[in-house]
Amino acid sequence: MAFSSRHRVIVMSSDYSLTNEQNMVRDTVRRMAQEKIAPLAAEVDDTGVFPTAITDQFKELGLFGLAFPESYGGSDMGILSSALVLEEIGRVCSSSAIVCAAPIITGRLILEYGGDDQKNSFLPRIVSGDLTATIALFETDAGSDPEKISAYAEKTGKQYIINGRKGLVDLADKAGLIIVFARAKNSGVNKGISAFLIEKDTASWAIERTVEKMGATAVHACDLAFEDCPVPEKGRLGEEGSGREIAVRASGLNCILTAARGLGIAQAALDYSLNYTQERVQFGRPISSFQGIQFMLADMATLVETGRCLVYKACAEVDRGQAEGYYLGAMAKCFVSDVAMKVSTDAIQLLGGYGYMKDHPVERMMRDAKLTQLAEGTNYTQHVLLAEGLFDL
Ligand SMILES: Cc1cc2nc3c(=O)[nH]c(=O)nc-3n(C[C@H](O)[C@H](O)[C@H](O)COP(=O)(O)OP(=O)(O)OC[C@H]3O[C@@H](n4cnc5c(N)ncnc54)[C@H](O)[C@@H]3O)c2cc1C
Structure with a gap:
């Protein structure tokens, strides 16, 4: 092959x-x-x-x-x-x-x-x-397939007028600047998407709803409405129609930093499990002395360290200016988010019934780990990109 x-x-x-x-x-x-x-x-x-x-x-x-x-x-x-x-x-x-x-x-x-x-x-x-600052790409009908976005920008003289809705925008309630993706009015699917820098104080946009989440609860995901929102021509980021390329780069950066966050969650779940299993005594000895528990922890540690190698390598390639770093970043996001989910779930198992309780942080780690698999392009959609790269599609 x-x-x-x-x-x-x-x-x-x-x-x-x-x-x-x-x-x-x-x-x-x-x-x-x-x-x-x-x-x-x-x-x-x-x-x-x-x-x-x-x-x-x-x-x-x-x-x-x-x-x-x-x-x-x-x-x-x-x-x-x-x-x-x-x-x-x-x-x-x-x-x-x-x-x-x-x-x-x-x-x-x-x-x-x-x-x-x-x-x-x-x-x-x-x-x-x-x-x-934050990014507004997602729309209700354009999730994994951002080319279906319907928010549109109409050029009139030296400005654009933006209309449409965006969903689940992290930190929109705090952000002074949002990069909003919209397509040129009346352009077809796959055409004319551009990115716009919209400042809070100059823009006609509103938060329609703050969505409740199961994890990372202090970052509010907001649904936004843009109604005749004026953006000066100089507020367009990049060339007209280059929004798709910018969105791909946004996803690439997001993948790398989400993987890093997931790595932290996984490491924390491993650390907590190591401590707990050495302190928790059952059958007259610490549960860490049971080989079944030791092997579980050894697997968790191996996954965390493997993920770390992938994340650091992806970053090093990006810092060397290699576009392949983003490809590795997508691998890192998929791998590490799955590791974070597995290791935090295993941590709950290792704590037994107490792992399910809010007295310990591992249930929070599991809720937070789940998000790393979903946001920034779900792992399945990242797999689509990874497969495209493998086959040079
Ligand atoms: C907490 C949170 C914060 C977010 N913050 C932001 C933000 O700040 N800015 C922003 O723009 N967006 C944000 N998002 C949106 C996020 O990017 C989307 O949720 C994500 O891209 C998935 O889109 P979707 O939810 O519509 O899932 P869908 O696209 O409906 O996918 C549903 C399922 O189908 C699978 N699927 C879809 N296509 C394929 C395929 N081709 N092959 C195989 N499986 C497939 C998916 O993997 C998933 O399992 C956020 C999401 C969450 C949950």
């Missing part, structure tokens, strides 16, 4: 070791997450309220800017550094990880597709954490 050229490149580049700086970032964020976020995580999940104190920690440590050039106030340390951060934050609180990730993804799209004015206007504020 002949591998495609894309596959060969992925196999050849294999260095994804961390620099001293990246190790330092990971250790600093691990300390901060354990000290400042972990004690709040259960309450954040219960109340669905996100404390600004956590965002302040992100700002203070410069976490929004790690993957951005110094010219915009960032520290130019690549997407791998952001993934390390999200892994550490994901270990303690999924809502916090999403709050940190969304502006990074949006900012990276502006960095890649934006004009100088757009970069100068938005990136310093995203990097500093003063501007929260």
Whole structure:
């Protein structure tokens, strides 16, 4: 069987070791997450309220800017550094990880597709954490198949007028900037999708509904309505009609950072299980002394470490400017989200009846793990892309 050229490149580049700086970032964020976020995580999940104190920690440590050039106030340390951060934050609180990730993804799209004015206007504020940003692609009838989106942009003179609805937009209630995908009015399916940078204070759009979720509850998923929402021509991101390409890149970035979050969830579930099984005594000895339990933990650890290799390698390729990094990122998202789901479910099993109770964080980890399989393009739809890559379709 002949591998495609894309596959060969992925196999050849294999260095994804961390620099001293990246190790330092990971250790600093691990300390901060354990000290400042972990004690709040259960309450954040219960109340669905996100404390600004956590965002302040992100700002203070410069976490929004790690993957951005110094010219915009960032520290130019690549997407791998952001993934390390999200892994550490994901270990303690999924809502916090999403709050940190969304502006990074949006900012990276502006960095890649934006004009100088757009970069100068938005990136310093995203990097500093003063501007929260998110992406609105999904619509009720356009989920896994975004080419069916019906929100439309009509060009009149030097502006576009946007009409339509978007669904499940993370953080729309907090965001000062949303990248909205809409198609040119009257263009056919697969045609004319563009991305628009819409600022909250200048736009005629409204939150129609905040949808209740089973996990990551402090990140509110909002349904939005755009009615004759004016966007100046200079608010279009990238070329007219380049929305599909930008949406694919958004999904690629999302996959990588979702995988990092999932990795954190899986690691946390493993850590908790290791501790619990050594403390819990049944039949006169710690349950960790039973070989059945040991083997289960060994499998969990193997899955977590394998996932870590995939996530770091994907990031390293992206940081080296290799498009294949995004392909690996889709693999990482599928693999690690399944690992997070399995390891957190196994953790509940290892805690027995107590695992099902809210006294322990593993049931929250399982609810949060499920989201990593669903959002950012479900794992099945990522498999479609992976298969296309394998066969050079
Ligand atoms: C909590 C949450 C937050 C979100 N935040 C955002 C956001 O901020 N911005 C945004 O734009 N969107 C957001 N989304 C939307 C998300 O991207 C979509 O839910 C996702 O793309 C799946 O679309 P869908 O829910 O319509 O599922 P559907 O497309 O209806 O899929 C249903 C099932 O069919 C499967 N399926 C579909 N097509 C295929 C195929 N070709 N082959 C095999 N199986 C297939 C899917 O895998 C899934 O299991 C969010 C979703 C959630 C749950």
